[in-house]
Amino acid sequence: MTANIALEKVFDRQGLAEKEFGHGQAAQSGNSDTEDGANSDGPTAETEQAAWDWNEDPHNPYNWPSATKAMQVGIIASIAFVASMGSSIMSAAIEQLKDEFSVTTTQAILPLSLYVFALGLGPVMGGPLSETVGRLPVYMGGLIGGTLFTLGAGFTHSFAGLNILRFLAGFCFAPSLAIATGTINEIYKPAKRGLPSTLFILTPFLGPGVAPVMGAFLVHRKGWRWTQYAILFFCALSLLLIVPFGRETFHAVVKRRRAKKLGHVVEPSIPLRAKVQLFLTITIFRPVLMMFTEPIVGLACLYVSCEFATLYTFFAAVPYIFQTVYHFSLEQTGLVFLSVVVGCVLGTVTILLCDVFLYRRQIPRHPPHMIPPEYRLYPAMIGSLGLPVGLFWLAWTARSDISWASPVVALVPFSWGNLCLFISMLQFTVDTYTGTVIASATSANSLSRYGLSGAFPLFAIQMYTRLGINWATSLLGFVSVALLPVPWIFFKYGKKIRALSHYETPTY
Structure with a gap:
């Protein structure tokens, strides 16, 4: 514990925690003999340093014009959409992959699963890197790398090559999903983050809903390779936005560059060994430790992960259900996923309403910036009810004697609850x-x-084949019921649970 705290202090001195410069007060002395200030008829470097206030500096992302801020959100949203659509756009290609590469059903799902695995691993490298070199290079490098690997996946004639390239594409795209929240926090102050944050988070949820629709039409009419080419079109759009309009937002990097330009003394970089040790602590060792020792982290991870996994199960299960029971074509099956899109939009509206009418009403009742975290749980508590309703509805109405519309609509409350929960x-x-x-x-x-x-x-296919559609989906529903009390328990006993944490948590 002591070693971790010491490392974090080093991390802060580096400037990665936005404490590198104290509003222009650091290094106000010691630069009087610089060439810029020695023989200048105008303001000296000392004068500029003394007058520099980071809070008022136009280079501070908080002070950017609204249009510039909106553009940055649009850029990261477009990249996040590309990353998320890549996870599900191949869900309709399983049969074609089986025929072309002579593989089993489980093997044909590997290009999808490996991409999703990579989405979890990519931030391990991309997150810390973005806090060293800045957010923008990570966005651009990941986007370019993901584009090239996706291009390779579209042209490969080797199944092993397809799996490797899909994994590498997901690994490159993944950091954009992890560091985007940091970007929004760096350009909007807390009071104004609600709307842009919610609208951004909607985009990676729309990807898994829209991409299977696109994928079904592309696979049926053009072949599975066009699912990769379609991703390239969206990559090109993101590149056209980020190259001319993308800006660095990480405060420590922006402040460092600004300080150098004004002649401030910039503290030397910390040793590589300390960086590596801190990286391993923050992104690998401590996350795993927290999952097993922190009730809040452990239960939140379990609940969110199970419901997210259920959503991804449907990429294999929905085609099986609607082609087996209702004899849907490939394109008709793809259109079923529009229900996920509808649910995500309704979830976004629910979260915004909870923020306006439930969370913000707590502001006058508590000291500034001291609202208990439990008041963030209203959408999760409401959404937790929608998850089992949608799953059991789907389980027991996916029958030939009941209209296909019923199980299609059942996906709406599930995806609504899933977004609210997450x-x-x-x-x-x-x-x-x-x-x-x-x-x-x-x-x-x-x-x-x-x-x-x-x-x-x-x-998923083996489970649905052996248990049947009713009980396989019901099994997922029972899991959601078992985990349903989690946000309610946190809301009622959250303060006591926080007090048991091994780490610093709010006491209010």
């Missing part, structure tokens, strides 16, 4: 912990979420 639990976790512990807690969530989500589709 965003609410994430906000609760972020408000519960402080400093670099937040990164570890969210990293734990990402690793567990995508780990289970990649694994579930691999046995």
Whole structure:
């Protein structure tokens, strides 16, 4: 514990926790003999340094014009959409992959699952790297790398090559999903983050809903390779946005560059060994430890991961259900996933309404910035009811004597509850912990979420074949019922649970 705290202090001195410069007060002395200030008729470097206030500096992302901020959100949203659509756009290609590469059903699902696994592993490298070199290089490098690997996946004639390239594409795209929340926090102050954060988080949820629709039409009319080419079109759009309009948002990097330009003394970089040790602590060792020792992190990871995995199970199960029971064509099956899109939109509306009418009403009742994290749980509590309703509805109405419309509509409350649960639990976790512990807690969530989500589709068809549609889906419903009390328990006993934490948490 002591070693971790010491490392985090070094991390802060590096400037990665936005404490590198004290509003222009650091290094106000010691530069009087610089060439810029020696023979200048105008303001000296000392004058510029003394007058520099980071809070008022136009280069501070908080002070950017609204249009510039909106553009940055649009850029990261477009990349996040590309990353998420890649996870499900091949769900309709299983039969074609089986025929072309002579593989089994489980093997044909591997390109999808490996991509999802990579989404969980990519942030392990991309997150810390973005706090060293900045967010923008990670966005651009990941986007370019993901584009090239996706291009390779579309042209390969080797099944092993397809799996490797899909994994590498997901690994490159993944950091954009992990660091985007940090980007939004760096350009919007807390009071104004609600709307842009919610609208951004909607995009990676829309990807798994829209992509299977696109994939079904592309696979049926053009072949599975066009699913990869379609991703390239969206990659090109993101590149056209980020190259001319993308800007660095990480405060420590922006402040360092600004300080150098004004002649401030910049502290030397910390040793590589300390960086590596801190990286291993924050992104690998501590997330795993927190999953097993922190009730809030462990239960949140378990609940969110199981419901996310259920969503990804449907990428294999929905075609099986609607082609077996209702004899849907490939394109008709793809259209079923529009229900997921509808549910995500309704979930976004629910979260915004809870924020306006439930969370913000707590502001006058508590000291500034001291609202208990439990008030973030309203959407999760509401959404937890929609998850089992949707699953049991789907389980027992997917019958030939009942219209196909009923199981299609059943996906709406499930996806609505899933989005409400994910965003609410994430906000609760972020408000519960402080400093670099937040990164570890969210990293734990990402690793567990995508780990289970990649694994579930691999046995989905076998489960539905042996248990039947009714009981296989009901099994997923029973899991959601078992985990339903989690947000309710956190809401009622959250303060007591937080007090038991090994890390610093709010006492209010």
